[in-house]
Amino acid sequence: MNPLLDIRDLCIGFDAYGQHRRVLHNVDLHVNEGERVSLIGQSGSGKTVTMRTIIGTLPMPPGKVEQGSIYYNGQSLLDLNKQDRNRLKGIGISIVLQDPMLSFNPVLTIGRQMDDVIRYGDLRLRNSRSRADRRTHMIETLNKVQLRDGGRVLDSYPMMLSGGMRQRVLIGMALLNKPRLLIADEPGTALDVTTQDEILALLNRLVVEEGLSLLLITHNLGVVREMADRVYVMERGHIVETGTRDEIFDAPQHAYTRELMAAVPPLYGDGVKTTEHEGTQPIVDVASVSKDFETRSGWLNRVTGSFRAVNDVSLTVQQGDIFGIAGESGSGKTTLAKIIMGLTAPTKGAVQIDGRSLDGFAGTQEFRKLIQIVYQNPGSSLNPRRTVGDQLAVPLKFTGFDKPSINRRISELLDLVELPQNYSAMYPHELSGGQKQRVAIARALSVNPKILVLDEPTSALDVLVQSTVIDLLHDLRREFDLTYIFISHDLSLMRNFCNRVAVMLRGEVVETGPVAEIFDTPGHPYTRALLSAIPVISPEEDALKPIVSKEERAAVLATSTELEDT
Amino acid sequence: MSAMNDPDAPVHGLTARQMALYRFRRNPLAVVGTLIVFSVILAAVFAPWIAPAPESAGSFVDFRNRHSPPNWDNLMGTDNVGRDVFSRVIFGYRVSLGLVVGVLGVAVPFGVILGLCAGYFGGWTETIIMRFTDIMLALPPLAMALAITAVLSPNLINAMIAITLLWWTWHTRLIYRIVKGQMNEDYVEAARVAGASHAHILFRELLPNCFSAVAVKISLDAGFVILFGAALSFLGLGVQPPTPDLGTMVATGSEYLPEMWWQAVMPGLAILYAILGFNLLGDGLRDMLDVEL
Numbered sequence: 001m002n003p004l005l006d007i008r009d010l011c012i013g014f015d016a017y018g019q020h021r022r023v024l025h026n027v028d029l030h031v032n033e034g035e036r037v038s039l040i041g042q043s044g045s046g047k048t049v050t051m052r053t054i055i056g057t058l059p060m061p062p063g064k065v066e067q068g069s070i071y072y073n074g075q076s077l078l079d080l081n082k083q084d085r086n087r088l089k090g091i092g093i094s095i096v097l098q099d100p101m102l103s104f105n106p107v108l109t110i111g112r113q114m115d116d117v118i119r120y121g122d123l124r125l126r127n128s129r130s131r132a133d134r135r136t137h138m139i140e141t142l143n144k145v146q147l148r149d150g151g152r153v154l155d156s157y158p159m160m161l162s163g164g165m166r167q168r169v170l171i172g173m174a175l176l177n178k179p180r181l182l183i184a185d186e187p188g189t190a191l192d193v194t195t196q197d198e199i200l201a202l203l204n205r206l207v208v209e210e211g212l213s214l215l216l217i218t219h220n221l222g223v224v225r226e227m228a229d230r231v232y233v234m235e236r237g238h239i240v241e242t243g244t245r246d247e248i249f250d251a252p253q254h255a256y257t258r259e260l261m262a263a264v265p266p267l268y269g270d271g272v273k274t275t276e277h278e279g280t281q282p283i284v285d286v287a288s289v290s291k292d293f294e295t296r297s298g299w300l301n302r303v304t305g306s307f308r309a310v311n312d313v314s315l316t317v318q319q320g321d322i323f324g325i326a327g328e329s330g331s332g333k334t335t336l337a338k339i340i341m342g343l344t345a346p347t348k349g350a351v352q353i354d355g356r357s358l359d360g361f362a363g364t365q366e367f368r369k370l371i372q373i374v375y376q377n378p379g380s381s382l383n384p385r386r387t388v389g390d391q392l393a394v395p396l397k398f399t400g401f402d403k404p405s406i407n408r409r410i411s412e413l414l415d416l417v418e419l420p421q422n423y424s425a426m427y428p429h430e431l432s433g434g435q436k437q438r439v440a441i442a443r444a445l446s447v448n449p450k451i452l453v454l455d456e457p458t459s460a461l462d463v464l465v466q467s468t469v470i471d472l473l474h475d476l477r478r479e480f481d482l483t484y485i486f487i488s489h490d491l492s493l494m495r496n497f498c499n500r501v502a503v504m505l506r507g508e509v510v511e512t513g514p515v516a517e518i519f520d521t522p523g524h525p526y527t528r529a530l531l532s533a534i535p536v537i538s539p540e541e542d543a544l545k546p547i548v549s550k551e552e553r554a555a556v557l558a559t560s561t562e563l564e565d566t
Numbered sequence: 567m568s569a570m571n572d573p574d575a576p577v578h579g580l581t582a583r584q585m586a587l588y589r590f591r592r593n594p595l596a597v598v599g600t601l602i603v604f605s606v607i608l609a610a611v612f613a614p615w616i617a618p619a620p621e622s623a624g625s626f627v628d629f630r631n632r633h634s635p636p637n638w639d640n641l642m643g644t645d646n647v648g649r650d651v652f653s654r655v656i657f658g659y660r661v662s663l664g665l666v667v668g669v670l671g672v673a674v675p676f677g678v679i680l681g682l683c684a685g686y687f688g689g690w691t692e693t694i695i696m697r698f699t700d701i702m703l704a705l706p707p708l709a710m711a712l713a714i715t716a717v718l719s720p721n722l723i724n725a726m727i728a729i730t731l732l733w734w735t736w737h738t739r740l741i742y743r744i745v746k747g748q749m750n751e752d753y754v755e756a757a758r759v760a761g762a763s764h765a766h767i768l769f770r771e772l773l774p775n776c777f778s779a780v781a782v783k784i785s786l787d788a789g790f791v792i793l794f795g796a797a798l799s800f801l802g803l804g805v806q807p808p809t810p811d812l813g814t815m816v817a818t819g820s821e822y823l824p825e826m827w828w829q830a831v832m833p834g835l836a837i838l839y840a841i842l843g844f845n846l847l848g849d850g851l852r853d854m855l856d857v858e859l
Binding site for chain 1: 753761762
């Protein structure tokens with residue numbers, strides 16, 4: 001049997017800034033009818049270029065197919081003219097893009113946007129359907145993606161739907177014209193882990209029910225394990241390893257695949273490293289802190305209500321702790337961090353750092369020498385127009401260092417975060433993501449603080465880079481006796497990095513305790529739901545995950561299938 | 567960790583400057599614009615040495631040679647008192663560029679500082695600065711300039727003051743919008759956490775992020791300032807004779823249209839040439855620095 005999609009010996013090159021660069025090297029990949037195939041690789045490995053070449057949206061120039069061919073159903077895609085190529089879009093091959101926020105036009109209703117897809121599909125197939133027929137078809141398709149209230153969804157604008165619902169609509173849109181091959185680019189990655197879990201289950205079901213073939217493009221090994229029959233591993237434009245899912249996961253052959261597997265922090269099992277620490281001296285004390293945000297709207301921007309982002313949170317962080325605050329988006333974890341940093345005043349409650357109340361203390365030189373923060377995205381937390389050295393100098397300059405001692409300290413700091421000395425004169429865009437985050441860590445450490453607040457410091461980084469940054473943080477903590485407050489949505493990482501964890505849900509801390517206790521015997525249903533939704537990379541881990549009943553889950557989590565009543 | 571082995575190193579080991587220069591060179595119009603602007607600046611600076619008849623810049627008369635059409639001795643012909651139009655155009659660029667430097671030299675720093683403050687401090691500072699800017703923008707510029715130069719005496723300095731009074735508003739708005747966007751970036755908060763002063767954040771952190779937009783805006787502005795100055799002079803409210811000014815030359819020359827067309831058209835083309843140069847340069851810079859105005 002011929003494969004449905006067959007890529008043979010594909011080489012793609014780019015011309016940029018007068019230089020030629022080959023980004024895909026002799027890629028061979030095929031997808032059989034009804035098969036689920038995953039293409040896995042880190043950012044910049046060429047997986048998106050591959051996808052765009054298949055669907056024909058790679059800009060050429062600067063891109064150029066130098067060699068090779070792509071066959072869909074026996075037809076050579078690269079030899080088709082533009083019109084015939086377009087005819088396959090949405091009908092033969094359909095695609096689900098990564099970001100459900102960016103994939104919609106915000107000013108048109110969902111119905112209008114889906115209708116366009118059907119009408120263009122019909123035009124290509126030379127069908128014609130009435131408006132009512134199209135609407136029935138849309139509602140049926142929405143039912144397939146488990147959106148029961150199809151009519152209301154169609155009349156909504158994208159911003160009225162939750163992220164999970166938008167992702168579902170996006171999948172529905174891809175199915176409208178009954179394609180045979182579905183390409184999914186990092187589906188659900190932009191969503192919370194519990195929603196991602198629902199989306200992956202949905203895709204798996206659709207493949208069976210609709211008889212689809214799936215090409216899944218992702219960087220997440222856990223997702224691959226749940227979603228693939230066969231796997232291709234891509235590294236810098238080369239397919240370095242391919243095999244069935246079990247072959248790849250049980251006995252990876254290529255060094256790169258093994259490296260990738262090793263870098264994924266295990267959630268359960270023998271591989272888990274537990275950070276042991278029993279602090280005795282409280283250093284951060286959060287006492288029943290609440291924070292309300294006013295919502296304003298209407299005429300003259302009046303206050304129309306308030307929204308409680310943090311609700312009655314109490315925490316104690318001991319000296320030397322790596323204290324994890326876990327939660328999904330909107331759980332209030334970043335607001336809590338800002339309150340601890342003295343950047344936002346709590347509406348109620350009080351925070352004490354090193355035994356001192358924040359009132360009148362936050363923002364002083366002494367306070368800055370005590371607590372500093374590392375932000376999530378170093379692309380935003382570093383000023384693009386200032387050199388690394390300039391940025392490292394800022395905290396020093398405002399803490400009373402003189403010029404020669406600033407320079408000495410900058411060179412010390414670069415050594416600490418294992419960056420070469422000449423990086424001092426570089427601008428952020430000349431550095432890689434991991435290097436930028438190292439600079440941000442160096443800046444936070446510059447005035448020798450005792451506490452570091454780490455706001456998702458590795459979530460913008462690839463997993464291989466993440467592990468090196470985490471190692472660095474471990475080393476620094478040992479060397480300087482630091483206390484970390486680690487904010488993250490990545491529970492696998494927390495299991496291996498933190499010694500204590502607090503789990504937040506809608507502004508409240510639902511559970512807190514030593515890391516092994518929380519993970520091994522989670523008490524709150526939300527913690528259990530969260531843990532059970534994490535895609536893991538071995539059956540052992542899967543077996544150890546808590547089992548959550550539907551009712552339990554429904555009690556704590558909003559589903560992504562129902563519209564909220566407003 | 568060397569740059570080559572790093573798994574997530576930037577793709578093409580070029581610095582931003584190299585990439586920008588590459589984009590600029592690939593844009594032929596930008597290169598043409600740069601050459602034009604360069605030639606205008608050269609003409610203005612070295613006018614007495616370049617002009618074939620430097621004496622024509624002043625109140626020189628040569629009635630035997632008046633109204634002579636373009637020829638090899640007078641490339642752009644002569645005017646109603648026999649002065650060489652080409653030489654006067656070259657000297658005219660001195661006045662035009664002087665106007666540009668004078669106006670933008672004051673209006674840009676003033677507008678930029680107000681925009682920075684409005685965007686950074688927010689609240690009442692923002693309300694006062696931005697509403698005042700709106701009021702200034704609501705005044706019809708030419709009428710305002712006419713009023714100012716008419717009340718004061720019409721000369722180059724007053725024309726400059728009039729234009730400056732109106733020009734800063736555009737920069738305030740531009741910078742305000744950029745700063746508002748930058749305020750969402752974590753580096754501003756990071757600087758605050760590091761204990762940086764307001765002055766440091768305004769001028770060391772935010773200002774460098776405005777430079778490319780200001781550079782593009784200045785280049786595009788230069789053309790408009792020349793045009794505006796020429797318009798004022800044309801109406802008799804700017805530079806006074808016998809100083810050679812392009813606007814004044816068009817005004818005087820227009821009395822002899824259409825027979826002796828060169829007296830108005832040549833200075834007009836000279837205005838066009840300079841403005842075209844500045845606009846092409848501005849567009850080129852915009853593509854090169856990748857800013858949106």
